[in-house]
Amino acid sequence: MRKGLRFLAVGVAAFGLVGLFPAAAQDDVFRVAAVSPSATNDLAFSQSMFDALTMLDEEMGDAFEFTFQEGTFVVDDAAVALRDWASSGEYDLVIAHGSQYGSVVEELAAEFPEVAFAWGTDVNTFDLPNVSAYTVAAEQGGYINGALAAMLSESGNIGVIGPIEVGDAKLYVDGFVSGVNATDPDATVNVTYIQSFGDVPLATEAATAFVSNGADVLSGTAQMVVGPIGVALEDGLWWFGTQSSQAELAAESGVSFQVYRWDVVLRDLIADIQEGTLGGESYVLTLENGGIEMEVSEFTGLDEETLATVEDTIASLTEGIISGDIVPLPSAEATPEATPAS
Template sequence: MSKKFFICVVAAAVACLFAFSAFAADEKIKVALVIPSTIDDMAWSQAMYEGIKAVQAELGEDKMEVAVSERLWNAVDAGAAIREYALQGYQLIIAHGAQYQSLLNEIAPEFPKISFAYGTGFATESPNIFAYDPHAQEGAYLLGMIAGLKTKSNIIGIVGPVEAGDAIKFNKGFVQGAKAVNPNVDVRIAYTGSFGDLVAAAEIARTHIKAGADVLTGSSQQSVGAINVTKEFDKLFWLSTDMNQVSISPKTVLAAQVYNFKDTVKTMLDSRAAGELGGKHLELSFANNGLSLVYNEELAAEIGDDIKAKVEEAKGKLVDGSLKINME
């Protein structure tokens, strides 16, 4: 093979790679987001919205259009919105919730040239569905360690939404992390039966506190209701997930597990541009920077260097795989 021919081959290959990149495409990509709550819920929905907007900021609004449908708890309404976006030619439709899986399994085969996505998810029954899967248990384990080391009463309360999916992963990781550093801790879990019932979440938080809990946590959009309750008490702490919720209560939120959806969205767009419309299980973990742990600097004195050192050591073991969380 001549040197000139070799150079031509390499150049052609590189050109193909650029052609497949979603970020080099001349066509304007249209992305739709269907969410159960709102883009400012300070939790699950906002985390994905900010991830999408970060990709749009990187590409430019002239290259990427974003549409959002909010408050679609009802499956019938959500299904109608998803179909409408498909009919309007949106290339990627993200139904942000495990509750939307059955809808996508029904709708996606009808629109084989459109990419759909949902999470927390594992199965991709159709070749044009992406399932994204935050490893909620990883950050939960670290938050559980903080709770186990901070509690004075040895009673910790979890305000759960629904006993399924992401909530179960979070709760299992949290309990194991707490007991790893404090075998005497009693972690009590109660569920509202809803992802968005702020009032019920607040009531469960009060019940935990009355029972002696001095550290609380919980997942989903409803957690804002519980966090607001913690503002009323001294030396009571909350540990967050989904987003950094410190701004809700700077005096009680100690630390947070944050979902970083930007790279997940970019991966879906790049895969689509390369001809893969779905069929992938996309994970978010500490190892791939899909997850991050942030501390409340205002409460730095409450989490000393000794606690941080133990937590960071465990985080390193999660990344290298030497620490395994039991999900059975």
């Protein structure tokens, strides 16, 4: 009996020690775990990260694995998953894909200094050596989409549906408005923030209200845009999107989409971590580093001549933004620049 108790005590102690000191991943497989607030097929923010991880998985084969916890809009739910992953010691990189997760990342990163964390969209690494931050200069693609919208609008009336006036959604919308104004100062561009990322019925009615007031071009950001896209399709309006490609859903209404290529950030992050740098750096997706891609819809209903003009415009505006000749937003309102690890 006493021997049994001794074994039990040793077992409990060993189990406790394992829990206290998470084992580092011991093989050559790079393992990533990520949480995101919405579904991986939202045609928007979460899908953009899921697509990037899937792309790396295909590229790196057996040397890469990832697990993805979607739909954790509630921060406490995400915190449970993040803590689990951090304490397991099985992951080389833990990603909190959502700006609402900042405080959780700050707390966990301090508690698990040997685990590499990344979060976004933000540029704050909390001065912790194991935290990387990432964001996107969404105003760049927003500017290009806005310029194209002004070019295609016949009524000079354009509507934009946003979720909440924060983060990359605000940058996109502000960039879009700036692009419209720079191209056609007489055009009217109205913005409705519906104060929700997922309220499809309200977003749909917001789009319908724009149509009723004469808008012939729509744009929007976040996962609730599936509703406004339907309105654009039904009423024969042009649609401009962001975050992920919405070409298939928008069909002939779709014109161009700003696509986030998080794989650009992830490649850098993986290389740094493999070299022993767990964090301390912030990354920004831009047109220049290939983190932002402007995709012209393959299903668009534009005629060939207009399509060629659209493609030329995208090319020239991209060049202008990269060279600095075009500044989508004043620096105070634009995305902060990336910062290297100190």
